[in-house]
Amino acid sequence: MQLYELVLNHGRSVSPFVWRAKMALAHKGFAPETVAIGYGDKATIAFSGQDRVPVLVDGGTVVSDSWRIACHLEDLYPDRPSLFGGDGGRALARVFNHWCDSQFLSSLFMLCCAPTFDLTPEADQPYYRESRFQWTGMTIEQIREKGNLKQVRAALQPMRLALAEQPFLAGAAPAYADYCAFGGFMWARISTGPILEEGDIVEGWRQRMLDLFDGLARKAPSAEID
Amino acid sequence: MQLYELVLNHGRSVSPFVWRAKMALAHKGFAPETVAIGYGDKATIAFSGQDRVPVLVDGGTVVSDSWRIACHLEDLYPDRPSLFGGDGGRALARVFNHWCDSQFLSSLFMLCCAPTFDLTPEADQPYYRESRFQWTGMTIEQIREKGNLKQVRAALQPMRLALAEQPFLAGAAPAYADYCAFGGFMWARISTGPILEEGDIVEGWRQRMLDLFDGLARKAPSAEID
Numbered sequence: 001m002q003l004y005e006l007v008l009n010h011g012r013s014v015s016p017f018v019w020r021a022k023m024a025l026a027h028k029g030f031a032p033e034t035v036a037i038g039y040g041d042k043a044t045i046a047f048s049g050q051d052r053v054p055v056l057v058d059g060g061t062v063v064s065d066s067w068r069i070a071c072h073l074e075d076l077y078p079d080r081p082s083l084f085g086g087d088g089g090r091a092l093a094r095v096f097n098h099w100c101d102s103q104f105l106s107s108l109f110m111l112c113c114a115p116t117f118d119l120t121p122e123a124d125q126p127y128y129r130e131s132r133f134q135w136t137g138m139t140i141e142q143i144r145e146k147g148n149l150k151q152v153r154a155a156l157q158p159m160r161l162a163l164a165e166q167p168f169l170a171g172a173a174p175a176y177a178d179y180c181a182f183g184g185f186m187w188a189r190i191s192t193g194p195i196l197e198e199g200d201i202v203e204g205w206r207q208r209m210l211d212l213f214d215g216l217a218r219k220a221p222s223a224e225i226d
Numbered sequence: 227m228q229l230y231e232l233v234l235n236h237g238r239s240v241s242p243f244v245w246r247a248k249m250a251l252a253h254k255g256f257a258p259e260t261v262a263i264g265y266g267d268k269a270t271i272a273f274s275g276q277d278r279v280p281v282l283v284d285g286g287t288v289v290s291d292s293w294r295i296a297c298h299l300e301d302l303y304p305d306r307p308s309l310f311g312g313d314g315g316r317a318l319a320r321v322f323n324h325w326c327d328s329q330f331l332s333s334l335f336m337l338c339c340a341p342t343f344d345l346t347p348e349a350d351q352p353y354y355r356e357s358r359f360q361w362t363g364m365t366i367e368q369i370r371e372k373g374n375l376k377q378v379r380a381a382l383q384p385m386r387l388a389l390a391e392q393p394f395l396a397g398a399a400p401a402y403a404d405y406c407a408f409g410g411f412m413w414a415r416i417s418t419g420p421i422l423e424e425g426d427i428v429e430g431w432r433q434r435m436l437d438l439f440d441g442l443a444r445k446a447p448s449a450e451i452d
Contacts, residue, residue, distance in 0.1 A: 088396055092321075098383075102383045103383070166320065169321050170318065
């Protein structure tokens with residue numbers, strides 16, 4: 001197995017979507033070879049029929065998109081620990097995935113976009129600047145001003161309430177919904193630094209997530225000092 | 227079985243939490259006797275040890291709180307159709323329940339509060355006015371001005387994205403997560419009227435939900451003309 005990921009300066013693997021895939025693979029007991037690409041290396045993953053990471057090569061199968069990678073792993077390796085806990089769990093993990101993307105990552109974007117730019121090799125900075133301008137109509141400098149930590153923390157309220165009642169989003173043990181949200185926290189950790197207040201119950205969960213799989217996520221080069 | 231519900235003028239059963247319980251009971255194949263109370267009848271449910279509906283009396287067991295009622299039904303009647311689809315599904319339904327309460331119902335409150343006041347019998351209006359002032363620091367008149375349909379529709383984005391991919395939040399068939407969100411739509415339907423734009427994929431889902439269990443929800447007295 002090979003997993004293509006985006007790696008910027010100082011070995012920083014910033015993509016929240018790649019982190020979803022990394023954690024899902026570890027959950028299934030896989031430690032794929034990782035292939036680092038930069039924003040300028042999109043030709044390298046052209047074989048996947050699209051231009052975004054993560055891309056997983058599993059034998060003869062090529063899968064892109066973090067959700068499709070999770071489903072691929074669950075469907076192909078049903079005897080390994082489940083990512084969803086059945087069809088009902090999969091359907092609600094999909095709903096949660098959309099919550100993550102539309103409510104959490106969207107507010108996190110304004111916070112992490114400029115720090116991610118700062119980690120981008122100079123040769124790729126014009127691409128990054130231009131593509132983010134096309135998405136948002138704003139320059140990196142304007143986006144840097146817009147980052148709103150309070151808004152990000154407020155967006156996490158459903159997680160906060162649930163984690164007051166159960167140790168992981170998926171219940172007694174972590175599963176895909178946890179990895180899905182955790183990807184966002186890894187983007188923040190690696191590009192920006194800590195975003196949660198001390199004592200926030202979500203922070204306790206994040207620390208447990210950083211410890212999983214022998215500290216897989218904790219060991220990754222980041223902006224945060226543990 | 228008996229289910230205590232809040233019923234206002236014109237037979238309007240407005241509580242989103244009661245609707246969660248009604249749908250969960252129907253899902254399990256139960257048609258409990260319903261007991262209507264008003265805001266002034268809190269003494270009637272004092273036996274439950276608290277003062278909010280829904281309250282379910284199931285033989286010798288008294289259960290209040292919509293989430294606890296759902297868990298009671300799932301745990302006591304495991305051979306009937308599942309509300310959660312396993313432990314993973316239950317944990318994520320809990321997360322979704324918190325999303326509903328903190329993101330959807332909170333914005334819906336500003337829209338439905340004043341219309342609910344208008345349906346409240348005159349004798350109970352002072353209580354309603356005072357309790358909502360204590361929650362919000364606003365008068366009914368001020369809340370009426372604040373209702374923001376656009377904000378409610380925006381809050382539904384995670385549901386909208388998921389329902390573009392699967393017919394129900396719980397997957398191929400409805401289950402508790404669907405009833406959980408649907409409770410909010412019933413509050414709107416019964417107190418206020420339609421809140422979704424024509425063509426919204428969430429509206430297609432809502433119509434399917436209204437049809438469930440021989441039109442249980444559709445038949446309830448409401449502000450909406452089908």
